Amino acid sequence: MSEPTGKQIIGRSPPWEPGRGDDFDNRSDTALAASEIVDVEWLPHRLLVAVYSSLDDEDRGGFILALRAENNEGQSFLPHCVRTPDGCELHLAGDAEARAFVQALEALLPSLKAICRL
Numbered sequence: 505m506s507e508p509t510g511k512q513i514i515g516r517s518p519p520w521e522p523g524r525g526d527d528f529d530n531r532s533d534t535a536l537a538a539s540e541i542v543d544v545e546w547l548p549h550r551l552l553v554a555v556y557s558s559l560d561d562e563d564r565g566g567f568i569l570a571l572r573a574e575n576n577e578g579q580s581f582l583p584h585c586v587r588t589p590d591g592c593e594l595h596l597a598g599d600a601e602a603r604a605f606v607q608a609l610e611a612l613l614p615s616l617k618a619i620c621r622l
Contacts (some may be wrong), residue, residue, distance in 0.1 A: 509534055511530050511556050513566050519588075532560040534568055538615035540608040541574070545600040550574045551583075553608035571605065620621045 511534045517527040534556035541550050556568040571583040571594075581597035583605070596602045 509536055509556055511568055513556075513558050513564075513568075514569055515563075531566070532558040532564040534558055537567065537619060538612050540611040542581060542604040542611075543610045544573075547580045547600060548577065550578060551601065553605065553612060555612055555615055555619065567616065571616045573601075581593060591592040 513532045513593040515531040515545075516530040517529070519526060537555045537557035539552060539554040541552050543550050550573075552572045552574055554570040554572075556570065558565045558567060573582050574578065574622060581601050583601075584595040584597075586593045586595060596605050
């Protein structure tokens with residue numbers, strides 16, 4: 505495992521009382537566990553998907569999945585995350601962008617399984 509990255513896993517808990525907002529909590533420091541770069545079909549950029557693994561375990565364990573478009577000059581869509589009341593949604597617009605994400609995810613699946621002890 506590499507050195508801490510400065511990225512922290514954030515835990516989001518539902519409101520404990522009616523009318524109160526969600527609770528956010530920095531749970532653990534992370535280290536880069538794996539990354540994959542995939543060329544996006546017919547576009548001049550690549551998609552970087554990185555997994556940052558918690559340096560703790562149990563309720564402070566887990567991982568961060570980071571997505572970043574490299575060399576993007578406005579010719580494709582960027583990954584987008586939408587917060588919902590009970591979680592979040594990852595939006596990947598465009599067939600080529602979505603395929604690149606799935607290719608990267610397939611390559612990273614063994615690392616994700618190891619982090620989750622599957």
